[in-house]
Amino acid sequence: xxxxxKEELIKGVCITLDNFENVRDDLDTIPYRExxxxxxxYNLFIDDNGxxxxxxxxxxxxxxxxxxxxxxxxxALGNTMRMFPPKIDRLDNIINGLLxxxxxxxxxxxxxxxxxxxxxxxxxxxxxxxILYDKLLCKISELLEDDYYIxxxxxxxxxxxxxxxxxxxxxxxxxxxxDVNRTCLDKETILSNNVYHYCRKSxxxxxxxx
Numbered sequence: 001x002x003x004x005x006k007e008e009l010i011k012g013v014c015i016t017l018d019n020f021e022n023v024r025d026d027l028d029t030i031p032y033r034e035x036x037x038x039x040x041x042y043n044l045f046i047d048d049n050g051x052x053x054x055x056x057x058x059x060x061x062x063x064x065x066x067x068x069x070x071x072x073x074x075x076a077l078g079n080t081m082r083m084f085p086p087k088i089d090r091l092d093n094i095i096n097g098l099l100x101x102x103x104x105x106x107x108x109x110x111x112x113x114x115x116x117x118x119x120x121x122x123x124x125x126x127x128x129x130x131i132l133y134d135k136l137l138c139k140i141s142e143l144l145e146d147d148y149y150i151x152x153x154x155x156x157x158x159x160x161x162x163x164x165x166x167x168x169x170x171x172x173x174x175x176x177x178x179d180v181n182r183t184c185l186d187k188e189t190i191l192s193n194n195v196y197h198y199c200r201k202s203x204x205x206x207x208x209x210x
Contacts, residue, residue, distance in 0.1 A: 004044070004061045004065060005064075005065070006065045006066065006067070008044075008046065009044065009057070009061070009062075009065055009067065009075075010067075010075050011079075012044045012045040012046055012079070013042050013043070013044050013045075013057060013072070013075060013076045013079060014042070014043050014044075014045060014076055014079050014080040014083060014084070014129075015040055015041075015042060015043075015073075015076045015077055015080045015129040015132065016040070016041045016042065016043050016126065016128075016129065017035070017038050017039070017040055017128040017129045017131070017132065017155075017191075018038065018039055018041065018128070018155060018191070019037070019038060019039070019190065019191055019192055020037075020038075020039060021187070021190075022187075022188060022190075023039050023041055026041070026056070027039075029058050029059060029060070030042070030056060030057065030058050030059060031057060031058075031059055031062060031069065031072060033069065033073065035132070036196065036205070036206070036207040037192055037194055037207050037209065038128075038191070038192060040073065040129075040132070041056065041057075042056070042057035042072065042076050043055065043056055043057065044056075044057050044061075045083070077129075077132060077133075077134075080129050080132075080133075081133050081134070084121035084122065084123060084126075084127070084129075084130075085121060085122050086119065086120070086121055086122075086127075086130045086133055086136055087118075087119070087120050087121060087122045087124070087127075088117055088118070088119055088140065088143075088160075089117065089118045090116075090117060090118070115161050115162065115165035115166065116151075116159045116160065116161050117140070117144075117159065117160040117161070118157060118158075118159065118160075119131075119140075119150070119157060119158040119159070119160055120156060120157035120158070124156060124157065125156055126155060126156060127155075127156050127157050127158075128152070128155050128156070128157075128158075128191050130158075131150060131158070131196070131205065137198050137203075137205060138200075138203055140160060140198070141198060141200045144160075144162045145162075146162035146163055146164055146165075146200075147162070147163045147197065147198060147199050147200055148160055148161060148162045148163060148197075148198050149161050149162075149163070149166075149170065149173055149195055149196065149197055149198075149208075150195070150196040150197075150198065150205070151173055151176070151177055151195055151196075152177060152191040152192045152194075152195075152196070153180070153191075154185055154189045154190065154191055155188075155189050155190070155191045156189070161173070170195060170197075170208055171210070173195045174193075174194070174195050174208070174210055177192070177193060177194070177195060178193050181193060192207075194207050194208060194209050194210075195207075195208045196208065
């Protein structure tokens with residue numbers, strides 16, 4: 001691929017949000033910023049004669065492009081929000097949809113109602129950057145009318161649950177995340193071993209590390 005020009009970069013750069021272990025070998029060669037216990041990096045989406053090619057943006061790509069870190073992040077976030085809008089749904093609806101898709105033996109009436117919401121992008125893949133989207137976390141708090149926890153299910157999606165619906169039992173949430181990461185996920189799809197908390201009053205997301 002030839003060197004990028006500024007127009008190509010501004011048109012196609014998007015955000016990736018990942019954990020340190022998955023990006024540690026690239027940090028010397030790529031632009032990045034730290035966010036809580038995660039790392040923001042950048043991918044470029046290029047239309048190549050009708051097919052979409054993706055490429056990790058490197059520092060070498062930026063050598064001849066006049067974009068500082070703040071502008072790169074702002075442009076990439078705007079593109080990501082536009083190209084991959086968020087999807088929020090009740091977890092029950094997601095499970096029932098999977099049952100319908102795969103014609104499982106379990107009837108949807110057998111699935112207990114849960115207090116959890118599902119959060120990703122509309123594609124359901126690499127949805128981790130949605131927690132960076134402007135005003136999205138605030139809108140979720142308005143929907144729940146409560147502070148809430150964000151549970152990283154994988155690099156693709158999150159679960160969300162209000163404080164009151166689980167009696168603030170964050171230890172259980174942390175156990176659940178780490179157990180799923182250990183037993184169900186490949187290393188490359190793990191986002192974090194920690195849980196996040198959104199406070200309505202401060203409009204801030206924080207990471208709970210234990």
